[in-house]
Amino acid sequence: MRKFNFTFAxxxxxxxxxxxxxxxxxxxxSIIQVTLKASAAFNGVTLSNIPVEITNTVDNTKKxxxxxxxxxxxxxxxxxxxYNISSSLELSPEIAFNYTGFNKAxxxxxxxxxxxxxxxxxxxxxxxxxxxxxxDLVIKExxxxxxxxxxxxxxxxxxxxxxxxxSDEVQYLDKLYVAFLGPTKAGQNANxxxxxxxLTSVVYASKILQFPGTGTQYPIQPGMGAVVAINAINYKxxxxxxxTVDNTKAKFDTYAITWLQSLGRTGSTFFDVDxxxxxxxxxxxxNIQNNGFFNMDDYASIALVRLSANxxxxxxxxxxxxxxxFYTKIPVTAIIDGxxxxxxxxxxxxxxxxxxxxxxxxxxxxxxxxxxxxxSLRRKISKTLxxxxxxxxxxxxxxxxxxxxxxxxxxxxxxx
Amino acid sequence: xxxxxxxxxxxxxxxxxxxxxxxxxxxxxxxxxxxSLQREEYYNTxxxxxxxxxFWDKGDFALISSGYSSSKGDYTHPQLLFSRNLLEIKxxxxxxxxxxxxxxxxxxxYTNGNASTGEWNLSYYLPSNGSPxxxxxxxxxxxxxxxxxxxxxxxxxxxxxxxxxxxxxxxGDLNFRTFDTRNESYTLDMQILPSITMSFGEKxxxxxxxxxxxxxxxxxxxxxxxxxxxxxxYHLFLNQGLGTWDNSPSQMRTIDARYGAxxxxxxxxxxxxxxxxxxxxxxxxxxxxxxxxxxxxxxxxIARYSYFCQDFAVRYRENRESGSWISNLDIKNILGTGxxxxxxxxxxxxxxxxxxxxANLYLAYLRERSLLRRVSANINFDNxxxxxxxxxxxxxxxxxxxxxxxxxxxxxxERLNFIIGGYGSYKMNISGKHNPMAASGNFYNxxxxxxxxxxxxxxxxxxxLVLGTEFNLRESQRVxxxxxxxxxxxxxxxxxxxxxxxxxxxxxxxxSVNLVFNF
Numbered sequence: 001m002r003k004f005n006f007t008f009a010x011x012x013x014x015x016x017x018x019x020x021x022x023x024x025x026x027x028x029x030s031i032i033q034v035t036l037k038a039s040a041a042f043n044g045v046t047l048s049n050i051p052v053e054i055t056n057t058v059d060n061t062k063k064x065x066x067x068x069x070x071x072x073x074x075x076x077x078x079x080x081x082x083y084n085i086s087s088s089l090e091l092s093p094e095i096a097f098n099y100t101g102f103n104k105a106x107x108x109x110x111x112x113x114x115x116x117x118x119x120x121x122x123x124x125x126x127x128x129x130x131x132x133x134x135x136d137l138v139i140k141e142x143x144x145x146x147x148x149x150x151x152x153x154x155x156x157x158x159x160x161x162x163x164x165x166x167s168d169e170v171q172y173l174d175k176l177y178v179a180f181l182g183p184t185k186a187g188q189n190a191n192x193x194x195x196x197x198x199l200t201s202v203v204y205a206s207k208i209l210q211f212p213g214t215g216t217q218y219p220i221q222p223g224m225g226a227v228v229a230i231n232a233i234n235y236k237x238x239x240x241x242x243x244t245v246d247n248t249k250a251k252f253d254t255y256a257i258t259w260l261q262s263l264g265r266t267g268s269t270f271f272d273v274d275x276x277x278x279x280x281x282x283x284x285x286x287n288i289q290n291n292g293f294f295n296m297d298d299y300a301s302i303a304l305v306r307l308s309a310n311x312x313x314x315x316x317x318x319x320x321x322x323x324x325x326f327y328t329k330i331p332v333t334a335i336i337d338g339x340x341x342x343x344x345x346x347x348x349x350x351x352x353x354x355x356x357x358x359x360x361x362x363x364x365x366x367x368x369x370x371x372x373x374x375x376s377l378r379r380k381i382s383k384t385l386x387x388x389x390x391x392x393x394x395x396x397x398x399x400x401x402x403x404x405x406x407x408x409x410x411x412x413x414x415x416x
Numbered sequence: 417x418x419x420x421x422x423x424x425x426x427x428x429x430x431x432x433x434x435x436x437x438x439x440x441x442x443x444x445x446x447x448x449x450x451x452s453l454q455r456e457e458y459y460n461t462x463x464x465x466x467x468x469x470x471f472w473d474k475g476d477f478a479l480i481s482s483g484y485s486s487s488k489g490d491y492t493h494p495q496l497l498f499s500r501n502l503l504e505i506k507x508x509x510x511x512x513x514x515x516x517x518x519x520x521x522x523x524x525x526y527t528n529g530n531a532s533t534g535e536w537n538l539s540y541y542l543p544s545n546g547s548p549x550x551x552x553x554x555x556x557x558x559x560x561x562x563x564x565x566x567x568x569x570x571x572x573x574x575x576x577x578x579x580x581x582x583x584x585x586x587x588g589d590l591n592f593r594t595f596d597t598r599n600e601s602y603t604l605d606m607q608i609l610p611s612i613t614m615s616f617g618e619k620x621x622x623x624x625x626x627x628x629x630x631x632x633x634x635x636x637x638x639x640x641x642x643x644x645x646x647x648x649x650y651h652l653f654l655n656q657g658l659g660t661w662d663n664s665p666s667q668m669r670t671i672d673a674r675y676g677a678x679x680x681x682x683x684x685x686x687x688x689x690x691x692x693x694x695x696x697x698x699x700x701x702x703x704x705x706x707x708x709x710x711x712x713x714x715x716x717x718i719a720r721y722s723y724f725c726q727d728f729a730v731r732y733r734e735n736r737e738s739g740s741w742i743s744n745l746d747i748k749n750i751l752g753t754g755x756x757x758x759x760x761x762x763x764x765x766x767x768x769x770x771x772x773x774x775a776n777l778y779l780a781y782l783r784e785r786s787l788l789r790r791v792s793a794n795i796n797f798d799n800x801x802x803x804x805x806x807x808x809x810x811x812x813x814x815x816x817x818x819x820x821x822x823x824x825x826x827x828x829x830e831r832l833n834f835i836i837g838g839y840g841s842y843k844m845n846i847s848g849k850h851n852p853m854a855a856s857g858n859f860y861n862x863x864x865x866x867x868x869x870x871x872x873x874x875x876x877x878x879x880x881l882v883l884g885t886e887f888n889l890r891e892s893q894r895v896x897x898x899x900x901x902x903x904x905x906x907x908x909x910x911x912x913x914x915x916x917x918x919x920x921x922x923x924x925x926x927x928s929v930n931l932v933f934n935f
Contacts, residue, residue: 024801024803025805027853029807058663059659059859059860148643190664243644243645365647365651368664369651
């Protein structure tokens with residue numbers, strides 16, 4: 001037995017050695033080197049010690065590195081993937097005066113989207129910071145994703161957006177336009193196709209509304225908002241347990257059926273309900289022939305626009321071959337404010353606004369699939385003045401400016 | 417498929433029926449312990465080498481058993497079973513037709529149960545082959561489970577020196593997740609193993625065999641309800657490594673095809689029997705899209721885990737008048753590589769590797785007709801290494817578990833017999849190294865890898881109790897009732913205590929009861 005045990009132990013040891021481990025393959029990590037520059041208009045601003053952020057659009061992890069005195073931020077040992085890169089710098093009124101001639105704080109920022117970094121590659125990128133002073137009227141909140149826990153009884157009938165006066169003067173909504181931007185696809189599905197039209201001088205509206213009024217009928221006080229509801233109905237009352245909103249306090253609602261019928265088209269009586277006590281937005285353009293109404297896309301990019309006349313020039317969607325889809329062109333120079341809301345962090349290719357209007361984009365969930373969650377995208381608070389007026393963030397970068405809230409919060413920043 | 421299933425059932429039942437018709441085969445062996453060793457011996461050696469059945473000295477047996485087992489506790493792998501209740505019915509037999517030179521094995525088993533699993537598990541099991549690929553959602557799961565297991569082996573003596581055998585396995589494993597996100601997971605595991613044995617004189621026997629094993633899984637994943645403000649907990653991922661994952665994957669089916677060979681050598685010397693068994697196989701686990709759009713020209717196969725597995729076993733048994741020695745050594749090694757198809761470049765790109773070696777050494781001494789019926793010692797060694805190239809994320813650990821056990825035999829083997837057994841073990845982590853590198857902020861690292869590493873590198877003790885009784889129902893029928901229970905308690909957490917899914921106050925318990933009719 002003793003002899004056997006010795007033999008057995010030798011076999012065991014020999015077997016273990018024969019099965020011994022092999023060496024691991026070396027990691028295939030990469031480097032991103034970002035050089036920060038300023039546009040000609042802001043030439044001379046200090047570019048050291050400024051945070052630069054990269055977002056891995058596959059796993060949604062973020063990393064922040066400060067620039068060195070040469071304005072360079074180096075991200076080492078990162079996973080090969082696709083990245084969004086951004087940086088922003090807030091200039092105080094005193095410093096901004098040297099560049100803009102106005103004694104008003106300005107945030108300059110820059111974003112690079114969908115930068116592919118290959119294994120073992122050093123990706124060298126340049127970010128050019130630029131910006132303009134924030135607008136007086138801004139889009140404060142967009143609730144387009146639809147209600148949660150409603151048993152699909154409300155769906156997205158409770159959508160709204162809110163315009164907010166971020167200035168210290170009375171502003172008027174009369175005759176301003178609101179454009180819902182196309183295409184509908186926002187990168188949720190793997191087979192979504194990018195529109196592919198240039199975003200330099202125009203953006204592409206699938207639906208356009210106009211505020212009623214003659215010029216001074218619809219004032220909006222400093223620090224106050226105006227909600228435009230798709231349907232001005234109290235959905236909380238209809239479904240008390242749902243994550244939804246009471247839209248009866250909306251300043252405006254939408255109703256397309258009468259307008260569509262006047263054009264020989266049909267609307268949707270199921271989704272489109274008029275509240276006669278709430279002023280209705282003017283219908284300008286709807287790229288759905290029949291059964292359409294003024295709902296926003298789940299992932300909705302919208303723009304507040306000032307134009308002297310209704311826009312009329314259209315363009316056909318080149319990605320749709322089975323039917324004809326048209327968009328109305330909106331000049332970028334006419335946009336007062338815009339927010340780009342897409343499906344997920346990797347949806348940068350689906351941006352519907354140019355960088356000088358929104359240098360980034362926002363999303364409700366990094367991995368997408370946020371419809372019917374009751375989630376809303378709201379502008380963050382920059383500061384609250386002693387008077388109680390809230391000043392919201394307006395850096396022209398919705399990645400930075402917007403936050404996700406649940407439930408939606410109409411009029412949440414209104415001065416009491 | 418149905419015809420094949422039917423054929424296997426019929427053969428299995430025939431084997432059982434043959435046993436019923438004959439004399440009480442199972443009573444050739446003395447008691448509960450001897451009978452359990454008999455079955456272990458079958459699965460340890462002869463299930464792998466059907467042509468060797470001819471040379472099995474243990475003789476025939478037949479049984480029908482039913483059992484219930486339950487396990488519960490928080491000290492478990494964070495993705496796996498926090499509780500499980502399982503009912504099993506099984507019949508198993510070996511029958512010899514000496515005149516025709518035939519020997520049969522057949523078994524049929526059915527299990528039905530329910531279970532609750534931890535976060536990030538939408539597949540019920542984690543892959544046992546070391547694959548990184550599995551579906552996951554954050555929401556914990558509750559499951560209904562069923563399995564149908566058919567095994568048949570036939571051995572035929574071709575001449576004095578030559579014996580041939582073939583074994584078939586057919587396992588249907590059905591797991592249904594009962595709350596969102598739901599998964600109806602169907603696994604079909606089929607194997608065919610032909611082998612041939614040649615004897616060289618009276619003392620030496622060599623066996624060669626080939627096997628083909630195909631494991632197919634088909635998952636049907638869907639949500640039934642709205643998920644309110646917590647949709648992220650129900651978001652579907654396909655894990656692909658240690659931080660590499662596919663967000664919102666398509667519905668897929670997997671086919672794991674294994675091609676292997678087995679070789680063994682038996683040597684007899686006096687009352688000593690020694691078997692050396694080596695098996696090896698290569699396999700590809702392919703993840704295939706259930707539907708492919710011809711417009712997009714997407715490839716059907718989007719992920720592949722290729723692996724190489726080798727098993728080495730040594731069996732030793734020495735029978736003496738006073739008792740017998742049993743020694744088993746088992747070493748299993750897996751080397752695997754995971755690759756994901758990249759549409760942009762049109763080829764598979766490796767992103768994951770696994771190295772695993774498990775070793776087990778068992779030594780037991782059995783005394784015939786003695787109060788101290790059996791004493792045994794067991795050592796388990798586990799070395800696991802994983803590497804995700806995309807993130808440079810590596811996980812390595814080495815564990816050792818030592819067990820001592822003893823069984824007492826009280827009463828009369830001929831009439832009413834009682835077995836009281838107990839065992840105690842201690843599992844210690846020898847080393848553990850975790851380096852997430854670029855995956856440090858990835859949710860896989862913080863929510864899966866770190867809690868799992870805390871579990872794998874924790875130390876615990878385990879104590880167990882076995883109570884058994886046996887008696888003759890009729891002259892040719894012996895009934896066993898077995899009750900087993902064990903209790904596992906962590907004693908230290910070496911890594912990531914704050915991320916662990918358990919505390920030192922937690923434990924894990926298993927209990928089972930079995931009723932066995934031996935014919």
